[in-house]
Amino acid sequence: MEYLEFELPIKELEEQLSKCQIIGKESNVDVTQTCEQIEKKLIATKKDIYKNLTAWQRVQLSRHPNRPYTLDHIRALCGDSFLELHGDRNVKDDKAMIGGLGKIGDQSYMFIGQQKGYNTKTRQYRNFGMSNPEGYRKALRLMKSAEKFKLPVVTLIDTPGAYPGLEAEERGQGEAIARNIMEMTRLKVPIICVIIGEGASGGALGIGVGDRVLMMENTWYSVISPESCSSILWRSWEYKEQAAEALKLTSIDMKKMKLVDDIIKEPLGGAHTNREEAFLSVKKAIEKSYAELKNLSPKDLVKKRMDKYADMGVYK
Template sequence: MEYLDFELPIKELQDQLEKCQIIGEESEVDVTQTCKKIEKKLLETKKDIYKNLTAWQRVQMSRHPERPYTLDYIKALCGDSFLELHGDRNVKDDKAMIGGLGKIGDQSYMFIGQQKGFNTKTRQYRNFGMSNPEGYRKALRLMKSAEKFGIPVVTLIDTPGAYPGLEAEERGQGEAIARNILEMTRLKVPIITIIIGEGASGGALGIGVGNKVLMLENTWYSVISPESCSSILWRSWEYKEQAAEALKLTSPDMKRLKLIDEIIKEPLGGAHTDRKVTFLAVKNAIEKNYEALKNLSPKDLVNQRMEKYLEMGVYKG
């Protein structure tokens, strides 16, 4: 298991516990009490570290290499029922944006989300989760198909941003994202959006307009990454921690500012430490929120979504 810088005290205690257990197995010395003391200290250390995470540490948690990605969630939620759909019917199939039909229980959903890779080869294949315009147009095509058949949409956001390359700009990156935002505001089926990792800039907003917007506990959602913010304001990445605090990008910040509806709690140590618990929490959140939306008429769904976003940033004296 990989540990982040601020998790090193946990690693040290974990190593001590493993050594203690090995000594107990390989000798006749009773180390039960010693192991229990280390376990107790380990739990206390974990609680102390994870309950006091800074904004930058949450950003680091959202990028943990062992954290589950979009396809991990979809496979866990839908099993063999997931049918991936490809292509935007215009340019090509964007591997950074995946989507398709899947079932949770007896209810069908259209799942759409950015997919990152788990090693060098797959990261290149998935373009590091950064979609081109054809990815957003594929997403819109799938949303429109879902609307046609009355199927609710679930979007899973995990991207460092839309791809900023020359080819993407030539093919209309800004227009593709803007079109998705417009079309999602008036889609006549329930939309549930979940930030499962990084939620950066227009790359996230391109599939981020929903009736219900949820965030996993150790994720972030912002117009810009802390590093990019730091490089613009201070001409250096050295101030990324200060930028993260100022951006108010964590899930508690988003909830307090009423920009999201719900925070999905993660296991102690992050989503990657107990994937089954994380997947179950996401499944329950989807089912609960769909129950709250399924009886609304298409007109009410659109009105609720429009009102939700029109109220953002409005303060009454």
């Protein structure tokens, strides 16, 4: 189990509890009461820490190495029914963007999402969850297929941003993201977007336009990462905590500003502490959203979606 800096008091108590239980097993001393006291203190400490998280601490939780990624969610939601589809029919298959057909219960969906790696080798293979233009073009191809067969689309967002390399720009990174945003506004099937980790910049927006945009509790959604914002404004990464607060990037801030529709509750301590509970919460949120959208006609669906985005922001 890996602990973040602000979780160190929890680590100490869990180590104390473990030692106490070992002493009880290896000797005749009754340590039941002591263990119970430590357990009570541990629960109280967890509640105190996780109910008063700063914006930067939520950013750290969204990047936790044990946090479930897109494929983990898809496998939990669909079981063996998921069929991955590859390629943009133009350049190549982008490993950072995955997609395919899957079922939740009796309902088929087109799943699309960014996938990060679990270790150095898979992180390089998945390009750290940063998609190239062909990834966004693959996503659009799958969305158009879903529209053709009248299937709802579910996007799972978890990216530090679109790949900023020279070759990506040469192949039209900006155009690929802009086209996806335009095409998603007028797609004639329900679109449900779920932010399961990092939702950074145009990389997230490229698959982030939907009828329902949901955020897991310990995730963030912003035009720029706190570190990049800090380096631009203060010429240093040291002010990333201040930047995170100023950006209003947490799920609570996003809901308050009406930029997302709902927040999906996570287990105490984050999605990685109880994966099954987190997967179940995401499943229920997707099913609830689809139930609200499935009876709308394609015309109403597109109109409501366009009105939703036209109402965002303040302008003259």
